[in-house]
Amino acid sequence: MAPESHEPIDLDAEHLADSAFWSASAEHRELVFAELRRHDPVRWYPPRQSGFSRACTEFWALTRYDDIWHASRNPAGFCSSVTIDIEVMPDELGEFYPSMINLDAPEHSRLRRLVASGFTPKEIAAQDPHLRQIAAEIIDDVLDRFGDGSEFDLVSEVAARLPLRAICGMLGVPESDHGLMLEWTNLAVSPDDATVGVEGAARGLRQIADYALDLGRQRLARPADDVTTVLMHAEVDGERLTTKDYANFFILLISAGNETTRNAITHGLRLLTTHPDQRQIWFDDFERHAATAVEEIVRCEPLISNMCRVLTQDVELHGVTLHAGEKVALWYPSANRDETVFSDPGRFDVRRPVHPQQVGYGAGGPHFCLGANLARREMVVMFDEIRRRTPNLAITGEPDRVLSMALNSVRRVSASVAP
Ligand code: HEM
Structure with a gap:
């Protein structure tokens, strides 16, 4: 059912690209998306300058799954190489953005192939002991x-730390510089703030x-077992990546690795706090529900609102x-609440099947x-x-x-481990 x-x-x-819409309540946004899905699934929006630092250009909004x-x-x-952003991209930001996310085949596939093998389920599973150790330290x-x-x-105390250490580790950024990476990626993804x-x-x-260029020079001289070394030594069509291509690739990985999962953990704990029954179901049989629960957190709170x-x-x-x-702007929060696809889409259900x-x-x-x-x-x-050590967090x-x-x-939210 659509929300009443x-x-x-x-x-x-x-x-949809006005700051007023994003300052309103989440419930209001859901009602607007539901109305669009029902009555105007392909709607044209004119350019807009609102409370965001950057103006947005005109776009079609797609809201159905x-x-x-x-x-x-x-x-x-539907190509990515012209732009993937709703907002106008000023030159001072634009020079850092061209990377695989805003390229099309064949350039996109060539770049993605360089690093894809490091992100397969098998490779990620091999990182488990390392990830577990970081989580235990946190x-x-x-x-x-x-x-x-x-x-x-x-x-800052929990959600940001694991994604930061994981992606920095993959890129070969030493621990002493993790704080800098966090500070800089926070700035990099917040031009509208x-x-x-x-x-x-x-x-x-x-x-x-x-920083990436400096680290890259070090890896060129002394290769290590990290993604930076792969990128510095890789050849695409017989040629090394240009310094700009390399730096932009690094920026994409470090920001995507940092800025999303942190929010997934934060929203996840918020959902578990407001739905104690779901926390109990998951924590009582953790492994059994883990795959569906983490998918459901991202379904309920998509961390990226749109791509164009x-x-x-x-x-x-x-x-x-x-x-x-x-x-064309693809609105993920709306698709994830599409009542023709998900039953009772407003409900947080850690056992919801991963298909659709x-x-x-x-x-x-x-x-x-x-x-x-x-x-x-x-x-x-x-x-x-959290389940094993601080189940009441x-x-x-x-x-x-x-x-x-x-x-x-x-940005921040208070928590406690009070029993
Ligand atoms: C819960 C966490 C995450 C969410 C919700 C998320 C979401 C997304 C979305 C929506 C896209 C665009 C998909 C499209 O345009 O079709 C994307 C692309 C991408 N994400 Fe993530 N992401 C997350 C975590 C990560 C992490 C940890 C990394 C690690 C490096 C990462 C790296 C990337 C990259 C490199 C791309 C571009 C892929 C390409 O263009 O081929 N993301 N992500």
Whole structure:
């Protein structure tokens, strides 16, 4: 069933790329998406300048699961190389972005092949002891410092730490520099946050790029067993990556690895706090429900709100003609609540079957999240450690959310291990 509307929704008064829409309640956004799915599944939005630092361009909004699935799996018609962003990309940010996520075949496939073997389920499974050790250290630390029940910030003390150490480890960033990476990626992905702005994001991106180039030079001279070494020594069509291609690849991996799973862990604990029955079901038979539970967390709280594609040819969708060159935004939070696909989509259910597949990692196709296996494993390991050592760990305050139409991020939220 679609959510019952308790407030009348006037689609003409809503703009999906307006800061007002993202400042409103999650319930309001769900009602708007439900109305779009029902009555206007292919809707045109004009350009908009709102409270976000950057203006957005015009776009078509796709909100139904099947349409997002179709667009994601037809890269010849819905391409990524023109842009994947709703917002206008200023030059000072744009220079750091071209990487595989906004390329099409064959360049995309060549770049993805360079690193894909490091992200297979088998490779990620091999990291388990390492991930478990990190999770254990995080919980040791929480118990040492906050075991008396005092409140702490879940994001910085728990959720950010495992993804950060995992991706930094894969890239060969030494532990002494992890804090810098966290600081810089936070800046890099927050150009729309008034406290950061385009200037702050550009500064973060530049710092990561400079760092990557320095680390890359070291790996060229002395190879190590890490992804940076793979990228520095790789040849694509007989040629090494240019320094720019390499730096942008590094930026993509470090930011995607850091900024998403942290929020998945944060939202996951929030959902378990507000749904104690689901916590009990999962924690009573952890391994049995682990795969469905971590998928359900991402279904309920997709960490990336949208990705865009640009049409390479005219397309007819639900009686509407979309023209070549126009931009289409794929709204994952809406697809994940599509009542024609998921039964009772508003319900958090750790036993919900993984098919039909939720689209928080993308809806398939060539750009499907490279790090999905890693993210899933990080979540399982972190929640397993929580279950064993701090089963009552709970959120105690309202999350301080980052205002963004791209990322579903929490800046900080208080928690405690009180019995
Ligand atoms: C819960 C955590 C995560 C979520 C929800 C998530 C979500 C996504 C989404 C929605 C996409 C775009 C899919 C598309 O356009 O079709 C994507 C792409 C990508 N993700 Fe993730 N991601 C997560 C974690 C990670 C991690 C840990 C990494 C590690 C490096 C990662 C690396 C990437 C990369 C490299 C791409 C671009 C792939 C390509 O263009 O071929 N992600 N992710």
